[in-house]
Amino acid sequence: MSTTEDARPLRRDAERNRRRMLEAAAEVFAARGLSATLDDVAHHAGLGVGTVYRRFADKDALIEALFEDRIRALVALAETACRAADPWEGLVTYLEAASSRMAADRGLREAVTTPGRGQVGVTLARAELGPRVDELARRCREAGVLRPDVAGTDIATLVHAVQAAAQIGGAISPEHWRRTLGILLDGLTPARPAPTPLPGAALSEGEFHEAMSARQGRPGRA
Structure with a gap:
């Protein structure tokens, strides 16, 4: 399998995780306001904290x-x-x-x-x-x-x-x-x-x- 073909599922997974993070952030911030943390968002999304931090450097970037x-x-x-x-x-x-x-x-x-x-x-x-x-x-x-x-x-x-x-x-x-x-x-x-x-x-x-x-x-x- 080519390198390009190998990369496609990873890109799909990354975008899927990004959408999960945004959906989770929308629900968490809607209920708790901007005092909620990235850890709160990661937990709500069912993702590891490291996954969230790899996509968003800090809470402000997610906001x-x-x-x-x-x-x-x-x-x-x-x-x-x-x-x-x-x-x-x-x-x-x-x-x-x-x-x-x-x-x-x-x-x-x-x-x-x-x-x-x-x-x-x-x-x-x-x-x-x-x-x-x-x-x-x-x-x-x-x-x-x-x-x-x-x-x-x-x-x-x-x-x-x-x-x-x-x-x-x-x-x-x-x-x-x-x-x-x-x-x-x-x-x-x-x-x-x-x-x-x-x-x-x-x-x-x-x-x-x-x-x-x-x-x-x-x-x-x-």
Whole structure:
């Protein structure tokens, strides 16, 4: 058997292991955030720690690869939304899908909001995601369903605000972010005959203070 033929299975195995590492990292970081270690990822993937370190020099390299995958998925969502026949429906669909993915993925939220994390993904977001979100906003402005002074960067800021709501809701109210998104969407429109009904219930005062205490590392109220 030739050297080339011998090498092919090794390359296939290496790529298969890489995908296993990324899938395991996605699950581990989604549940535990970026404080999880490469050892945690290797254990979850059922691979030796040395195998992970041979492919990714350190955790930051793994985060870069994973974050790039996640941003490409958001770019695909935005592209689909830009083709929607109804511009407003396209914008809302994108915001709901992007917000849902980030709310369910603690690692992605932390990569987006932590300076110095996921620089490849940040560059990709600026080059490919940003222009598509700009296009979503432009289509809605031209259709008269979006305030004329709202820009694509306002839409991006809105996504970050919704993620703050996802963090506040936490395990107490995992869908809390949907209420915040509903409030913000109403604020984007030039006019509505009446407020749009909000999904779910508002946090009680006790739940809100418990959630804020948990975020700041303090015990909740008795």
